[in-house]
Amino acid sequence: MVIEVEGKRYRIVGVVFDKDGTLVDFSHWGPLMRARARALRERFGLNGDAVQRLLSILGVDPVTGRTTPAIHRPRAETERLSASFLSGEIGIPEDEALRLVREIFAEVDGVFPWERHLRSTPGARELLVRIKEAGGVVSVVTHDSTAPAERHLRHAGLLEYVDLVVGADRFSVSKPDPEGILFACRQLGVSPSSFAMVGDSREDVEAGRAAGCRPVIGVLTGKGGRADLQNADHVIDDLSMIRVYP
Numbered sequence: 001m002v003i004e005v006e007g008k009r010y011r012i013v014g015v016v017f018d019k020d021g022t023l024v025d026f027s028h029w030g031p032l033m034r035a036r037a038r039a040l041r042e043r044f045g046l047n048g049d050a051v052q053r054l055l056s057i058l059g060v061d062p063v064t065g066r067t068t069p070a071i072h073r074p075r076a077e078t079e080r081l082s083a084s085f086l087s088g089e090i091g092i093p094e095d096e097a098l099r100l101v102r103e104i105f106a107e108v109d110g111v112f113p114w115e116r117h118l119r120s121t122p123g124a125r126e127l128l129v130r131i132k133e134a135g136g137v138v139s140v141v142t143h144d145s146t147a148p149a150e151r152h153l154r155h156a157g158l159l160e161y162v163d164l165v166v167g168a169d170r171f172s173v174s175k176p177d178p179e180g181i182l183f184a185c186r187q188l189g190v191s192p193s194s195f196a197m198v199g200d201s202r203e204d205v206e207a208g209r210a211a212g213c214r215p216v217i218g219v220l221t222g223k224g225g226r227a228d229l230q231n232a233d234h235v236i237d238d239l240s241m242i243r244v245y246p
Helices: 029-044 048-058 075-090 095-109 124-133 146-155 180-187 204-212
Strands: 002-005 008-011 014-017 138-139 162-167 194-198 218-219 235-237 243-244
Touching: 014 180, 029 075, 029 204, 048 235, 075 095, 124 138, 124 243, 138 180, 146 162, 146 235, 162 180, 162 235, 180 204, 194 204, 204 235
Parallel strands: 014 138, 014 194, 138 162, 194 218, 218 235
Antiparallel strands: 002 008, 002 243
16 A cells, blocks of 8 residues: 655555544544533532532633643543542542542443534545555554544544554553554554554654654644644645555
């Protein structure tokens, strides 16, 4: 398979993608975090001030309702921070708070109307279709946990084109460490140098470079700007700018 980016062609076996901001846009995160905050408030009887502080931890501005940079934290880190806050707020041991937070988040995720909020980024589905038609391999390596990541991709209409999803529960060190990408390569039996890496953040770019992927492509549909992605081989507006040939 050959991909073409900004007029340059690369012969590769497949592509490793980040998920949020790369294949799936961020429109669902605000409503999801507000739903998680409501569930925690109802379960523990939190007052308004506590809910506002919790929303800030979850990555939602309690005044404007807009998402903040904290929304991009890995799921496990958000769970730990929420548990630490609840432990201090309601006086239960932190390990018990963490168990409850994970349980409640899973309950909320199970009934959340994903189909109403999840959207793929511009060109994402079309690119995945072209890669599969050309015989390429597709992996997703994400800071999200594997099961939720698969759910998000399914509701965005993308999972059927993905060969392997590697969530943060399947590796011990998050991006920019390359461990998740290297794990995906081992699982698929493909050398990292035969994979392109596509992501929307500095961490994605650094992880792709450290793994030995070529090319490393930054996409401007997520949290990173051009300055964040400057070490990529290419920085593109969206995934429609990647061409695929058999």
